[in-house]
Amino acid sequence: MESAVLMLRLALMSMFTAGMLGTFVAADSLAVFTDTKANGGNAFSTGILQIDDVPAAAVVTFATMAPGDSVIAGLVINNSGTLALRYAMSGVTTNFDGKGLADQLQLTIRVKTGNACAAEDGVIIYGPGALSAGAFGSNAQGDQPGDRTLAASANETLCFKVLLPLATGNAYQNATTTATFTFDAEQTANNP
16 A cells, blocks of 8 residues: 555656646746847849830832832831840741742841941941841840840941842833841840
8 A cells, every 4th residue: 555655646746747847848938038020122123125126117118110229228226125135137028929029139238337328338237138038147045146236225227228230130120029127136134
């Protein structure tokens, strides 16, 4: 019986000790200083990639051309965005009458210097070559041979010259063609 009493005393003592420890732990966890600070206002925005051309309509036109005639006009390419860009040009022509005037006409594109386009003294970036093949650079992503670059808010003038060669024969009388020049731009940042 003494051993049963001793066991009871030990069990009661263990429960009392566990209860006291729980009280100390609970009391200890309630007495902690804390602080929090939020760092707000972290804002992010993206840039703008925008290429424009002036004039937005036809840059070169000529009615009633005769062999030896040419037309020269400037097209301003604007980077109206906030990011530096690179651009390329491709062309598409039509020959509804089947005479192939677009293959006969010769196109030259130069980067304008301080002089007027008529001075024809800028660096040639296309031609002279067929109007139907008029292009420079590539619309493939990344830096490609022939691509042009413009800083944000910058512009450059391209001088277009279209010539009907003197050797053009009678097969091209009363011929008509149209051309559409498309300028594709992409960001230069993080885009090698």
